[in-house]
Amino acid sequence: MFTDSMGYNDNIFCRLMAKAVRQAREVSMEHFKEQLALILEEPTGLGREEIQPLLEVPPNVDLGDYAFPCFRLARAFKQPPAEIAARLAGELGENPLLERVTSAGPYLNFVLKRSVLAADILSRIRQEGQAYGSSSRGGGRAVVIDFSSPNIAKPFGVGHLRSTVIGHSLHRIYTFLGYRAVGINHLGDWGTQFGKIITAYKRWGSKGQLNRDPIGHLFQLYVRFHEEGEKNPRLDDEGRYWFKKLEEGNRETLDLWQTFRDLSLREFKRIYQILGIDFDSYQGESFYNDRLDSTIEEIVNKGITRESQGALIVDLGEDIPPCLLRKSDGATLYVTRDLSAAFYRYETYRFAKALYVVGADQILHFKQFFKVLELMGLEWADRCRHVPFGLVRFKDGKMSTRKGKVVLLEEVLNKAVQLSLDIIGEKNPSLADKERVARQVGIGAVIFGDLSNDRIKDVEFDWEKILDFSGETGPYIQYSHARICSILRREAPSQTAPLQGEAYTAKEEEALLLQLGRFPEAVERAADLNKPSVIARYLVDLARDFNQFYHHCPVLKAQGDIKQARLLLADAVRRVLAQGLYLLGIEAPEEM
RNA sequence: GUCCUGGUAGCUCAACCGGAAGAGCAACGGCCUUCUAAGCCGUGGGCUGGGGGUUCGAGCCCCUCCCAGGACACCA
Numbered sequence: 001m002f003t004d005s006m007g008y009n010d011n012i013f014c015r016l017m018a019k020a021v022r023q024a025r026e027v028s029m030e031h032f033k034e035q036l037a038l039i040l041e042e043p044t045g046l047g048r049e050e051i052q053p054l055l056e057v058p059p060n061v062d063l064g065d066y067a068f069p070c071f072r073l074a075r076a077f078k079q080p081p082a083e084i085a086a087r088l089a090g091e092l093g094e095n096p097l098l099e100r101v102t103s104a105g106p107y108l109n110f111v112l113k114r115s116v117l118a119a120d121i122l123s124r125i126r127q128e129g130q131a132y133g134s135s136s137r138g139g140g141r142a143v144v145i146d147f148s149s150p151n152i153a154k155p156f157g158v159g160h161l162r163s164t165v166i167g168h169s170l171h172r173i174y175t176f177l178g179y180r181a182v183g184i185n186h187l188g189d190w191g192t193q194f195g196k197i198i199t200a201y202k203r204w205g206s207k208g209q210l211n212r213d214p215i216g217h218l219f220q221l222y223v224r225f226h227e228e229g230e231k232n233p234r235l236d237d238e239g240r241y242w243f244k245k246l247e248e249g250n251r252e253t254l255d256l257w258q259t260f261r262d263l264s265l266r267e268f269k270r271i272y273q274i275l276g277i278d279f280d281s282y283q284g285e286s287f288y289n290d291r292l293d294s295t296i297e298e299i300v301n302k303g304i305t306r307e308s309q310g311a312l313i314v315d316l317g318e319d320i321p322p323c324l325l326r327k328s329d330g331a332t333l334y335v336t337r338d339l340s341a342a343f344y345r346y347e348t349y350r351f352a353k354a355l356y357v358v359g360a361d362q363i364l365h366f367k368q369f370f371k372v373l374e375l376m377g378l379e380w381a382d383r384c385r386h387v388p389f390g391l392v393r394f395k396d397g398k399m400s401t402r403k404g405k406v407v408l409l410e411e412v413l414n415k416a417v418q419l420s421l422d423i424i425g426e427k428n429p430s431l432a433d434k435e436r437v438a439r440q441v442g443i444g445a446v447i448f449g450d451l452s453n454d455r456i457k458d459v460e461f462d463w464e465k466i467l468d469f470s471g472e473t474g475p476y477i478q479y480s481h482a483r484i485c486s487i488l489r490r491e492a493p494s495q496t497a498p499l500q501g502e503a504y505t506a507k508e509e510e511a512l513l514l515q516l517g518r519f520p521e522a523v524e525r526a527a528d529l530n531k532p533s534v535i536a537r538y539l540v541d542l543a544r545d546f547n548q549f550y551h552h553c554p555v556l557k558a559q560g561d562i563k564q565a566r567l568l569l570a571d572a573v574r575r576v577l578a579q580g581l582y583l584l585g586i587e588a589p590e591e592m
Numbered sequence: 593g594u595c596c597u598g599g600u601a602g603c604u605c606a607a608c609c610g611g612a613a614g615a616g617c618a619a620c621g622g623c624c625u626u627c628u629a630a631g632c633c634g635u636g637g638g639c640u641g642g643g644g645g646u647u648c649g650a651g652c653c654c655c656u657c658c659c660a661g662g663a664c665a666c667c668a
Contacts, residue, residue: 053609054611056608056611056612057608058612059607059612059613059614060612063612067611067612069611069612069649071611071648071649072648074648075648080648081648081649104612105612106611106612106648106649107611107612151668188668191667191668192667192668193667193668285668308665309665309666310666311665311666313665319595320595321595321664321665322665323665324665324666326666327665327666328666329666331666333665333666333667333668334667334668335668337668359662360596360597360661360662360663361661361662361663362663362668363596363597363662363663364595364596364662364663364664365663365668367596388597390597390598390661390662391661391662393661420630423630424630427628427629427630428628441630452605452606453604453605453606454605454606456597456598457597457598457605458597458598458660458661458662459604460604462604465604465617468616468617469630470616470617470630470631471615471616471617471630472604472605472606472615472616472617473616473630475630476616476630476631478630479628479630479631480631482628482630483627483628483631484627486627486628487627488627490627491627518608521608522608525608533606534608537606537607540606540615540616541615544615547631547632548632548633550627550631550632551623551631551632551633552632554626554627555627556626556627557626557627570627591628592628592630
């Protein structure tokens with residue numbers, strides 16, 4: 001059952017097309033704002049375009065559905081805002097859209113007619129199903145999203161979770177808005193650290209251990225290299241030597257590198273599978289090796305480079321340090337690969353946007369990188385955006401990969417799933433397929449925990465917090481969803497019965513309807529700001545509104561039209577919760 | 593030293609491009625012969641780091657100081 005919102009199928013594009021056709025006559029919350037702006041145009045003497053952005057949602061539902069602050073009018077009317085609000089409230093007469101207009105201090109508050117609101121939103125959700133909230137604004141244009149991008153031969157720690165889940169969510173959000181999202185895992189599979197690892201492997205490595213636990217072994221070697229390097233500075237030279245060999249294409253070294261890469265990638269894909277994530281491309285840094293010369297040439301040809309202390313640099317002006325394209329020993333750098341990748345991606349995808357979901361510690365790097373594109377005069381330079389996020393840190397200091405301090409993501413996921421399983425055993429022991437649900441809930445909790453806060457803020461890793469499933473958490477949203485499914489299993493709403501807008505009278509129902517109507521705005525905002533947290537917050541509010549409804553408005557025990565109306569409302573909430581979770585990369589179990 | 597981010601309830605965080613300061617956790621008190629108590633209801637809790645400025649209006653914009661974190665050409 002409920003297949004319309006569960007299995008996300010390829011059908012979405014057909015739906016989006018059909019939707020575009022309907023769009024002209026669709027009514028939405030945005031449309032309500034337009035209508036209000038129209039109503040206010042005459043009495044205020046302001047234009048529609050001026051009014052609409054001023055309209056806001058009052059802090060308290062009892063005040064109204066929308067509010068218009070009258071401060072702006074004070075000067076023109078030569079009257080205090082409060083008096084203007086009071087006067088306008090009196091002047092605005094009957095309107096088919098409005099239940100009432102009141103003034104509260106300097107604010108003019110509007111209450112929409114419940115029957116209109118309900119019929120409007122619910123019919124839309126009923127018609128569009130899982131496409132509710134989507135749009136065709138992307139028009140099939142490409143958005144390239146560079147995310148996750150772990151370093152080969154290093155463990156996948158909790159620190160990598162952020163880029164991975166933010167990027168994945170953005171991929172789904174942009175797809176939902178009609179873009180062709182391209183997820184790229186720009187693997188860190190090249191660079192001087194491979195010289196180090198090869199050095200370490202040659203000195204202390206073991207083939208047996210490598211096959212048994214590839215990443216674990218490589219990580220040990222990496223840590224040991226840095227430990228010994230403190231005492232023996234010559235190790236660094238050795239590392240550089242082997243990297244040079246690698247770049248020259250030395251067979252033996254290359255084979256070793258290839259082995260490390262294959263083993264690591266297999267390991268990473270296992271983790272991605274647990275998280276339910278896939279990429280459209282795994283072209284990492286090494287992919288650009290044979291393009292670097294032409295990349296540099298292209299930049300040099302623009303006449304913006306110069307030699308400095310034997311290195312090739314681009315001056316970027318007073319505010320930013322210069323960008324180093326080639327070291328004095330001839331080796332290239334990270335940014336050279338990024339530039340090369342950007343050229344390649346533009347040629348390949350002709351993107352409308354290129355997003356880089358990379359930590360905030362690399363803000364300067366991206367400034368330099370984008371500045372070079374700009375100085376080259378590329379018209380697509382401003383389509384590139386760094387989507388930075390705060391770092392994960394521990395109470396007792398920073399996480400240092402070099403020193404071997406790392407919390408494995410898999411360990412976190414395993415603990416969350418185990419805890420989830422324990423809770424199911426306690427609360428719902430008869431549940432079928434407990435392990436599957438425990439995975440959905442445990443992993444959902446970890447993902448939601450990361451996505452629910454503004455990405456720019458640093459997060460402190462805290463076992464207690466990540467394993468807390470009460471309050472504003474992923475399980476809270478999933479639980480709300482499962483509760484609805486439980487009701488609908490007993491009785492499904494008629495999908496053809498006429499909508500009875502008048503049947504919604506409880507204030508919990510009103511709040512829920514209004515919140516449902518805001519979903520499309522939340523999705524758009526999440527995309528505009530590249531912040532999945534906007535959707536996460538929206539879902540917390542929606543789930544809270546639903547739980548209040550659940551506790552105050554019996555569904556199955558209600559009679560006739562009221563029962564039917566509540567079933568329909570619950571069903572609409574179910575769809576939006578499931579879709580919202582999907583956009584975050586979280587599953588929505590029907591029971592838990 | 594220079595630049596970038598953050599600083600909101602005891603703790604973790606919201607606040608829709610300037611508009612009426614809110615949640616969750618923790619604490620305390622209630623609610624399961626009722627559609628899943630991973631829930632709901634209630635109580636307490638604030639000079640939005642300090643000071644100045646712009647504005648009818650600032651948690652949000654500008655200046656300055658304090659605190660925390662990060663970055664700052666041969667790493668990624």
